[in-house]
Amino acid sequence: MSAQTVPTRYTYFPGCSAEGVGRAFTESLYAVFEHLGYGLDELDDWNCCGATAWPSVDQDQAHALSARNLALAEDRAPGTDPVDVLASCTGCYRALLKAQEALGTVGPTQAKLGRALAAIGLDSEGRARVRHPVDILLNEIGLDRIREAVVRPLTGVKVASYYGCQLIRPFSTFDDQHDPTSMDRLVEAVGAEPVDWPLKTRCCGGSCYCGGPVIGAMPEATMQLSYALLREAGKRGADVIVTICPLCQFNLEGFQDRMAKRFGHPLDMASGFITQLMGMAMGIDEKRLGIQRLLRWRLPVAPAPEPAAVGAAAAAEGGGDAS
Amino acid sequence: MGALAQTLEAPTQAPTPEPTLEPIPSPAHRPVTGKRKKWRPVKDQSKFEAQLDPGFAAEIAREVEDGELLHQCIQCGTCSSVCPVSAYMDLTPRRLIAMTRAGARDDVLHSVSPWVCVSCYACTVECPKRIPITEIMHALRRISLREKTYPRRFTTPVMTKEFVDMIEDRGRSTESWISMKLYLKTNPTLLLKNAGLATRLFRQGRIGVKRASIRKRKELRTLLKAVSS
Amino acid sequence: MLPETGFTPETPSTNGGPRIGVYVCHCGLNIAGKVDVAAVVEFASTLPNVAVSRDYKFMCSDPGQELIEQDLRDGLVNRVVVASCSPLMHEATFRRATQEGGQSPFYFQMASIRELVSWVTLDGDEATEKAKAMVAAAVRRVALHEYLEPRKSEVRGDIMVVGGGIAGIHAALVMADAGKHVYLVERESTIGGHMAKFDKTFPTLDCAACILTPKMSAVRMHPNITLWTYSDVVGVEGFTGDFTVRVRHRPRYVREDLCTGCLECIEACIHKQGKFEDEFNEGLSKRKPIYIPFPQATPAVVVVDPETCIWFKTGKCPQTCIEACERDAFDFEQTETFDEVKVGAIILATGFKTFDAGKMPEYGYGLYPNVYTSLEVERLLNAAGPTGGEVVLRDGSSPKVVGIIHCVGSRDAKHNLWCSKVCCMYSLKLAHMVKERTGAEVYNFYIDMRTPGKGYEEFYDKILKEGVHMVRGRVAGVTDEAASPEEEGHLVIRAEDTLIGSVRRIPVDMVILAVGVEPQPDAQDVRRLFNISCGGEGFFTERHPKLAPVSTFTDGVFLAGACQGPKDIPDTVAQAGAAAAEVLAMVDRGFVMLEANTAHIDDELCSGCKTCVGLCPFSAIAFDEERKKASVNEVVCKGCGVCVAACPSGAAQQHLFTDEEIFAEIEGVLAYV
Secondary structure, three states: OOOOOOOOEEEEEOOOOOOOOOHHHHHHHHHHHHHOOOEEEEOOOOOOOOOOOHHHOOHHHHHHHHHHHHHHHHHHOOOOOOEEEEEOOHHHHHHHHHHHHHHHOOOHHHHHHHHHHHHOOOOOOOOEEEEOHHHHHHHHHHHHHHHHHOOOOOOOOEEEEEOOOOOOOOOOOOOOOOOOOHHHHHHHHOOOEEEOOOOOOOOOOOOOOOOHHHHOOOHHHHHHHHHHHHHHHHHOOOOEEEEOOHHHHHHHHHOHHHHHHHHOOOOOOEEEEHHHHHHHHOOOOOOOOOHHHOOOOOOOOOOOOOHHHHHHHHHHHOOOOOO | OHHHHHHOOOOOOOOOOOOOOOOOOOOOOOOOOOOOOOOOOOOOOOOOHHHOOOOHHHHHHHHOOOHHHHHHOOOOOHHHHHOOOHHHOOOOHHHHHHHHHHOOHHHHHHOOHHHHOOOOOHHHHHOOOOOOHHHHHHHHHHHHHHOOOOOOOOHHHHHHHHHHHHHHHHOOOOHHHHHHHHHHHHOHHHHHHOHHHHHHHHHOOOOOOOOOOOOOHHHHHHHHHHHHO | OOOOOOOOOOOOOOOOOOOEEEEEEOOOOOOOOOOOHHHHHHHHHOOOOEEEEEEEOOOOOHHHHHHHHHHHHOOOOOEEEEEEOOHHHHHHHHHHHHHHOOOOOOOEEEEEOHHHHHOOOOOHHHHHHHHHHHHHHHHHHHOOOOOOOOEEEEOOOOEEEEOOOHHHHHHHHHHHHOOOOEEEEOOOOOOOHHHHHOOEEOOOOEEHHHHHHHHHHHHHHOOOEEEEOOEEEEEEEEEOOEEEEEEEEOOOOEOOOOOOOOOHHHHHOOOOOOOEEOOOOOOOOEEOOEEOOOOOOOOOOOEEOOOOOHHHHHOOOOOHHHHHOOOOOEOOOOOOEEEEEEEOEEEEOOOEEEOOHHHOHHHOEOOEOOEEEHHHHHHHHOOOOOOOOOOOOOOOOOOOEEEEEEEEOOOOOOOOOOOOOOHHHHHHHHHHHHHHHHOOEEEEEEOOOOOOOOOHHHHHHHHHHOOOEEEEOOEEEEEOOOOOHHHOOOEEEEEEEOOOOEEEEEEEOEEEEEEOEEEOOOHHHHHHHHOOOEOOOOOEOOOEOOOEOOEOOOOOEEEOOOOOOOOOHHHHHHHHHHHHHHHHHHHHHOEEEEOOOOEEEOOOOOOOOOHHHHHOOOOOEEEEOOOOEEEEOOOOOOOOOHHHHHOOOOOEEEOOOOHHHHHHHHHHHHHHO
16 A cells, blocks of 8 residues: 555634634544644635625625635645645535635636636635545544544443534535435444434524524524424434534524423433544543533543543554643 | 296396406405504415516526526425425515516515525425525525615624624624624614523633634735625 | 339439439428528529429428429429438438339438528528538439339248237237237246236226236237247347347246146245245235245246245255145256247337335435335235235334325436326325225325326316315425424424415325336346437337337337336327337338348459458358459348448448449538538
8 A cells, every 4th residue: 555645734714603602613623633643724814704694695705705715725735736625614614615616617607706816816726625524534534543543432322413404415525415424423433322313404593693592583493493403312312412513513502491491391412513522532631622612511421531541542643742 | 847947037137347447456455444453465465467577587597506497496395395494484485486486576575584594405405406495595685685675673684794794894703793793783682681691601712702803804805896896 | 211102113314314303492481481492492503413493382292292293204304302301301202202203212312401401500691501502412412323223121920029018918919919920028927017016007996907917818828929928138130120039038947838826836835934025015025935926927837036945045955845746847957048039020118117215315215114105005905915905004003194295206306307197196096095995094295286198187086075185295304203292103294285385294104105107227228239219318219209109210129118208007008009000010011111222342343352241240241252252132231331331442332322422412512611
């Protein structure tokens, strides 16, 4: 076999909720990647992708915002090889993918974007490839590597994977649109038990930017949708719901008391990010994973092994920061 | 035989009515009576061709990539039933497309449906004709913002404008600032309701007060101007 | 094919050289709307050898043809060029007219200025110039045409029907009754096709088996039908009227001529119960390795499945089946055998397959046990099926509420774009049957209700009267998520009831998916075998969708039934009868007229290299070893042109396509473009 052709460092697009509501996702993502021997380099001077707000105002400008990010990524990685840009927030993932498609399809939009980029001294050769961290973990880093890194298999923990919307719709580059299994396979790899449930791709109502009940966009709708998810996951015996979207995660954890009152049904479902779950199985320090930032989190597992063991395991792998 | 003959008597001829050229008023149009009765227009009146805009469907189709597929809609209703929030819409997605094709421009642009849409793309994925319904919703939002037919007190359009302003200014959004602006503009009491939650989030470090910004702010504005020209 | 009109040639016309008549058709506005016909006529009259140049609104009409015939009879012209539609449309018409006028039909050339010019050119001036060029080409060419006679080829009397469903059965019976010998080849171990699986048929609610089995019996008993089941076609060679077909017979390990269908061997099999998936029952029950698909299987001969029979897997079995057979009909040494037969015509009646509902996980097939396909429910309803005619859930209980989902896999850009035509009717039928058998509440979820046939709308009316609930809305999904207490323990169907304008969630016990109709999975292989084509969706292509629905572009190969497109039983039987009639027309006439475009080899130019001999697909070239010259047997030659193209010395030439004629045509075009 030839030498390692998989890159060990990836360009990372954090998105606006990376430091906000989704901070734990970013932290745990960095932690897990580094622990596995891979690095994330934040794209310098990245700008907002426009989310779903900008297409509601101007479609071309929305494309342009995302296109600048892709062009910057290409600029920073000279050469002719494709440049993978990881976007963890699924809203950003979708917006950037849309721009990637527009930049790569010959037509008036591509021409318009080309001119606009040129006006600020950038251009795109279509080398940027937008990927999601779950895709990288599953298909590039690989399940074998992840299994190797597990020091505390989460045996007996039942995990419902919640995929949400924009990870698999409208583009599905690495998983099935109706029956996705990528997160479930990661869950399995860390020793936990994936729970199959019918609502894993039903919207949580969160795309009303930053949580419906919080900003009052459609509180009733968001409550109903998120409640349905929590209830069904509970019914199927899940101990925890893991997700990959900061908005979804917040919706699921933030209003359980209100839902209990409103729907007359006590809820206490742990909700967190897939990377946090994986990180715990790998014995990574909970602070690094941002566990303390979650409102509701507990796992029915034995306490983490001694820090010494963690350091030894990390050193044995030969990569990442063992602190 | 007598009884039968009676029933078979020729009916008296009613006078033929004069042909009218005025539209016939709907019987449900209740006149305004009493002090506090609010006049509500009936939802499903007959539509005269003069009230409809035959070019509306084409206008929408032009705004959206692959938008001309909306002409192929067979009104199957899959979009409405798979939509997680269609129950909160005044016009379900299917009905919205039908009204767009019929040219009911006013009704469609005044509808709250595009603003209720959560962009989950389930309709787009399930549509048997591959109509880009979510993108059509975005296009309707764009037009309703331009023509100011959006629901004024609804948080989402207000949020959209705030968001866009913030990005234009700084290149990145700061959630706390946006939320703050929204509360003040649409629903200040909600701020009090969510104070507890906000404090917890702040203590966990999930609410940043510092305003996020990119370095090349001017460059971004140049980019946005360049693509629109 | 040129019809025979009893043409007797006069001496080849060389007196005065070629006098060409050019006739330019308007074709209504099809040509005249784009091409300046008058200009083309004017231009044609200036061309060398053109004696007469006319135009007419519709050349193919009687007066149009009369123009040609009269000019010929008057001696004004002795060669004809018609500038009109495509040769595929009317070459035969005008050749006949030339013949009627007293001239050889091959002194005719057609210029297609409709399909190749007016229908594909946007600019009128450009179109006119192109039309002129094409007329010039035809004029130059036809001047060089030589005298030829149309040829006849004999049609063999035997006929082959491939596929033993209702279409194949009906076609075979019609032709056998007419006295023809028919080979009916069927891949399964019994004839009957999909119809044998149904319980009742719409709109009459006739029992499918009751109307089908008499026909199956008739096939078995008919002296003129050779029934080959468990057989398939593996090779086809030859040409219309003279096909050589190679058929493979798969071994049943039972002698067909000895087995009486008593079924004692199945009873005696050492497997006490069925253990293997019963394909005929759509996997709802299990069968033993030795089986018969259904009681009325024709021929009534058992089959041993070597994939599951212990004797074949391990060689260790007491073979109680052999013991039980009083006729000593078993032969475990059987192997594949082959037959090669010569037939004059072939009818393909290979049928359809249903859409695989597993491709739509949103409907829960394969995920939730009580989601069935329509074909599975037909087996449940059938008295000879796995439940003896009872419609039950997987746990054996009776459903209280049943949902029937229309358009599964059809009218869908993600799966099959077409409407499968039969599903609305069979869904209404299933609604009726299920309601009758179980007393359940039945909901049908549809997009449009398509009931166009005779008695179909009345059938819909009847079902409505019976209180079946109709919800006009395409189902988004089937789920077991209970959003309200009434939904606990049920499957929930979610659809927008578009007529009342609300999304509905309807809890049901059983879901029936009305799966659509698709081409057979091996349709591409079959069409290559028989040298016909498939349309974009995979169904076999008919010669013309309106006017020639049973013939194909390969003469002598015909189509019948669902292999040509989704259709119900009445239309299938009608089409099968039509195919039979067209075959009988061909076979009774006894000959087909062939093109005169055979190859011939110029003795003087032939260098004896033998390149052509091996290339001929019809083995029509003989080589004289003494003189070292090749020669073409013009009776066998089919005019494919391979030898002409390959001959290095240009000795092989083809009538109607000589080098001079082709170059003249090219020059004609280039001179005026």
